[in-house]
Amino acid sequence: xxxxxxxxxxxxxxxxxxxxxxxxxxxxxxxxxxxxxxxxxxxxxxxxxxxxxxxxxxxxxxxxxxxxxxxxxxxxxxxxxxxxxxxxxxxxxxxxxxxxxxxxxxxxxxxxxxxxxxxxxxx
Amino acid sequence: xxxxxxxxxxxxxxxxxxxxxxxxxxxxxxxxxxxxxxxxxxxxxxxxxxxxxxxxxxxxxxxxxxxxxxxxxxxxxxxxxxxxxxxxxxxxxxxxxxxxxxxxxxxxxxxxxxxxxxxxxxxxxxxxxxxxxxxxxxx
Numbered sequence: 177x178x179x180x181x182x183x184x185x186x187x188x189x190x191x192x193x194x195x196x197x198x199x200x201x202x203x204x205x206x207x208x209x210x211x212x213x214x215x216x217x218x219x220x221x222x223x224x225x226x227x228x229x230x231x232x233x234x235x236x237x238x239x240x241x242x243x244x245x246x247x248x249x250x251x252x253x254x255x256x257x258x259x260x261x262x263x264x265x266x267x268x269x270x271x272x273x274x275x276x277x278x279x280x281x282x283x284x285x286x287x288x289x290x291x292x293x294x295x296x297x298x299x
Numbered sequence: 300x301x302x303x304x305x306x307x308x309x310x311x312x313x314x315x316x317x318x319x320x321x322x323x324x325x326x327x328x329x330x331x332x333x334x335x336x337x338x339x340x341x342x343x344x345x346x347x348x349x350x351x352x353x354x355x356x357x358x359x360x361x362x363x364x365x366x367x368x369x370x371x372x373x374x375x376x377x378x379x380x381x382x383x384x385x386x387x388x389x390x391x392x393x394x395x396x397x398x399x400x401x402x403x404x405x406x407x408x409x410x411x412x413x414x415x416x417x418x419x420x421x422x423x424x425x426x427x428x429x430x431x432x433x434x435x436x437x438x
Contacts (some may be wrong), residue, residue, distance in 0.1 A: 189380055195437065195438065197438050198437040200438060233438070236361065236362070236438075237438055239362060239363050240363065240364070240431060240435075242427060243363060243365075243430075243431065244428060244429045244431065244436060245429070
């Protein structure tokens with residue numbers, strides 16, 4: 177029974193996590209200007225290691241978000257070595273994140289849904 | 300334009316080099332009346348251009364998946380080939396067996412194909428935001 181639940185959970189999570197990387201990147205750069213390593217670390221820590229991302233994937237995503245104007249960057253010195261790109265949300269990025277959260281995340285905080293999501297209620 | 304990446308510049312530079320070499324060898328083989336080698340050279344040129352486009356297109360797409368990429372690579376190839384070939388004739392570098400009228404006809408046919416490709420790009424472009432397909436922006 178436990179094996180079945182683990183397998184099903186794993187399959188569900190695999191599908192669930194698809195499409196979440198953009199939100200985590202937005203949250204990371206909303207938290208403050210960050211370079212790629214810091215964004216990766218933020219995502220891994222704040223998602224409690226449920227979201228793992230490759231650096232290449234982050235670069236690719238950031239290039240696209242920069243191209244559409246949702247994020248921008250400024251060059252700054254790293255702790256060691258060459259200059260790094262510190263990414264931050266633009267006005268467009270902030271608006272986009274706000275609207276996305278309003279439409280897709282905040283509904284989980286409505287009293288009815290919040291009550292259903294409470295673990296004690298479901299157990 | 301920030302969507303002109305180093306991969307596209309690299310592709311264009313390589314196309315210039317390959318095309319100059321192609322034109323030089325083409326003239327040489329035609330002057331020697333080595334017609335079989337001319338056909339082999341043309342096939343090799345096609346394979347080289349296709350491989351170059353494939354490699355740089357893949358790299359450029361991984362870097363930034365803009366919808367116009369394939370059309371751009373096609374356009375660069377057309378412009379570079381036509382310009383070098385035109386220059387080849389104008390500078391009298393072409394061999395006696397090379398015909399300017401054939402070049403003009405070939406260029407016209409290629410231009411029609413290029414315009415069809417542009418039409419396909421425009422159709423594809425309707426589902427893009429700032430040049431990136433809507434389905435490719437977010438992951």
